Each structure stands twice: as C-alpha cells, then as structure tokens.
Amino acid sequence: MPPKLPRFKRKIPHEGAGRRTHPLIWLLAVICVIIAVAVVIVGLVVFIGYLVIHPRVPVISVTNAHLDLLRNDYAGLMETQITVVVRAQNGNAKAHATFSDIRFNLTFQGQGIAMLVADPFEVPKNSSRDLNYVVQSSSIPLTPDQMERINQAWKQNEIAFDLKGDARTQWRVGPLGSVKFACHLNCRLKFHPMNGSYIPSRCTSKSK
Template identity: 45%
Template sequence: MPKRLGPNQTTHPLIWCVSIVCAILTVLVIIGGIVVFIGYATLRPKVPQVSVERAQMDTIYFDQSNLMMLQATIVIKADNDNTRAHASFYDMAYTLSFRNQKIAILKADPFDVKPNHSLELNFVAQSHSIPLNQEEADAVNLSLEQRVVDLDLRGMSRTRWKVWLVGSVKYALHLDCKLLLPVNQTTIHHPPACTSRTS
C-alpha cells in the first residue's frame, strides 16, 4: 500500500528546490528559444555564395601531334548578402578541365567578405602541353570548328559566418559547371548554372 502523507507531514525542502530550479530552467529555455527565433527571423541570414562572374579564353594551341595548350581567365565572385555578419571563405580549390584532362587548379588563400559586400578573385589558368587521345583530339577539332571550347569547372570552398545568438555557421560551397568559351577571346558573363550549391 502506498504511504500517504499525514496532516503534519510536508514535502521535503530539497524536492521544492529541485522543482523551482527545473521551472526556472524551463522558462529560460523557452525565453531563449523565442529570442533566437525573433533574431533569426529579423536578420534573415543568408548562406554566402560563390559564382563565376565572367570567363574568357585567352589563347588555345593545338597541333597535329595532338598536343593542346590553353590559357583562360576566370573571375570567381564571393558574395556575402548578410547585412550584419562578416563571412569567411577558406579551403577554396576548383579544378578546370577539358574532357577529364586537368588544365589547372584554382586556389585562393582564406579571406573575409564584409557584410552586404562581394569580392572578385581573378584567376589566370594556364595549362602545360597536354597530350590528348584520339577521341579528345577529335573533340578539340570540333570545338575549334564551332569556335567554342567547353571546359569543366568543379570543386568547392568552405564558408563560415556568425548568425547573432545562433553562433557560428559553416557550409561547404560546391561548384560544378560547364564553361562554353569562344575562341575569339570574347568574355562571357554570368555563365548559367555556375553558382555554388551548399552542403
């Protein structure tokens, strides 16, 4: 049989203290959650992005021995659309290739972007003499006939920024796009599908 409290028996003070502490902690958690939610909704933090701003084929050389050399200029822009938070970008590395033949790796030292600002990074990618198999050589010949060379740009960088009371937020920014560069040194702007995806 459960033991009942008599008329002169009271709850132990320790139990009252634990109950009061739990109640206070519950109220603080609720208030904290409301404050964070209001701050998040007010600031509306946005994930920083990287994208190809413009690109240009500077030179391309291809001979009868199926050797190819080229140089391309690629400008990658880092955007921070947050109005109050600095964004840091680091571990940036993108590979420029033609039909899986690596041309160059575009790297940058860690850098910061001020709130509501952007920064353009100018890369000049210059290949060594690249030996091509027959299929790749045929693809180059076709590209030269069409006056457009298609290059692949793949890789990632990381970003970190502080969202008020939420704390530091980190993302990986993946870039995987195709650049169709005219061989007459025409600059292309904002090539399609050349904006980062986050993970």
C-alpha cells in the same frame, strides 16, 4: 567491583539545527538563474531567427572569363590560358562571412588543366570579393577523342571547359557560435575560340 567507566553518548543534531540561509541569498540565487535562462532563450531566439528568416547564404559564382590562348598541334598537344573571375558573395546584411578551403578543378574532357585555390578570407556584410585567376597550362597530351573534340570546337567556334570544386563558408551568429555552409560549384565554361570571348551562363554554387 571495578568502578564504572563514564559513558559518552554522541548527540545527533535535530533537523533544522544550525544557521539558516538568509532569504536575501536565496533571492540572489533565483535572480541569477532567471538571468541565465533569459540569456539562453535570447540566444536560441536569435539562432532560430536566422534559420527562419534564412538570409541569402554565401555563394561563389563565375562572373566573367576569357580564353586568352588555345593552341593544339598534330602531335596531340594542347596549350591554353584562361582568365577566370570568381566572386565570393555575402548577401547577409547582419554578419560577416568567412570563406575557406577553396579548391576548384579546371578540366577539359576529363583532362586536368589546373587547380584554383585561395587562402581563407572574410567578406563584410552585404558585400562581395572577386578572385582573379589567370590559368596557364603547359603542353597537355590529348587522346585521339579529345583531339577530335578540339577540331570540332574550332569548326563550330565553341569550346567548353569544366570547373568543379568546393568551398566552406561561415557566419558568426551572436553568442552561440557560427553557422557553416558547404558551397559546391559545378559549371561548364564556354568560349568562342576564334576570339576567346566568354559565352555567359549561370555558374553559381549550391550551398548546404
């Protein structure tokens, strides 16, 4: 008979065999988890606090204007120059505000005159910044209806231009990031063409 070959049986380790994790390591892990959860909770409280308290959102408004020039002829051409002061207001006393993507379209009876734009800029806490625009137009051809409206404006000593557009604003809120708003401006700027004076009216953006 051939000799019997040796047999080797794989030993299966019993549960719990090997080194056990030191209790101090478990304690450190629990402390780290608690700290991480606390940071998240504090961040959420800060973020929700901003939403609940609802500080004054950044706004854009027209604070002043002047009709420097208004000229029209019998050929139906209009020339104008308008000075517009736009104010970016940050009413938040705890965070700076960034304004960007500013684009406002100035028109007369649907006829485009100029686009008012600005590069991104920052307004400090509880502060404001004025943007001064001097809008000059070349000869703009008018329709017969628009010509009639200008003639009426001279007779009534009142003329209106429309200013519409958008801007984006942003607050930095703690470690969670930022809160963003979209400002929509839709105003009618009225003037006395005889002396170019501005007729004050409420012209403030709506945010959402």
